[in-house]
Amino acid sequence: MNVRKVAVPVLWLLAAASASAAGAMPHTRCGWFDNPTPGNAWLIDRDGEWAIAIQGSYEAQGDWPQFTDAQWVPVNGMHGHGCACIKAVVNTKTHEVVRIASARARPLAVCRKDRALREPKD
Template identity: 50%
Template sequence: MMLVAALPVLEAVAKGKSAAAKAAVENRCGWFVNPSPANAWLIDRDGEWIIATQGGEQAEGDWPPPIAEKQWVSYGGGSYGHGCACMRVLTDRKTMQVKRIVSSAGKTLAQCRRDPKLAEPRD
């Protein structure tokens, strides 16, 4: 009887998959920073999560749009800058990389500014 229960685990291991459950989607909120083309990260209470690096890895999924133009701090008058966002993501905790963005939403700047654990990025 015990052997029958272990078969799915053995099959997963044989296929090179972890016996652990699928990676869990995490909800992360903080500063979404996009300072230049193809570079982006999210700074939350746990640190700085890399979303994209120019010429490097890019997370799958859509980046969060600001909820309004006044909720985006522009760098040098262009479209690059930072805002506040919440994202449902799959991550690699060892490398602090976002692998996939399941969903994302812009939030008010005030939401991030109220959090004492989040320092606002500088341009």
């Protein structure tokens, strides 16, 4: 049996599996970053709610956006919501953010002017 004939297809399959498991390329999503309570956060965009963190069960890899006081609506102490864009790998079946590659805060007015977005009530 020729080991090379077997090894090449096996290596190709392993590479393909690891590429899909690692996730696709990050895509940019913009909308309301909602962090109403400790350990809970979502990005709400025109396609729905994307779970970033659920206290005690799930948290995406990567850094959350950093907001100034002018970019943040406080609701529960230091918690609340702001307008942001994240470049992230997401699971479209579960609506979970898997990994945040980058994140940036935006002025509140940008999300408030977008008719496809509804501001969180927290």
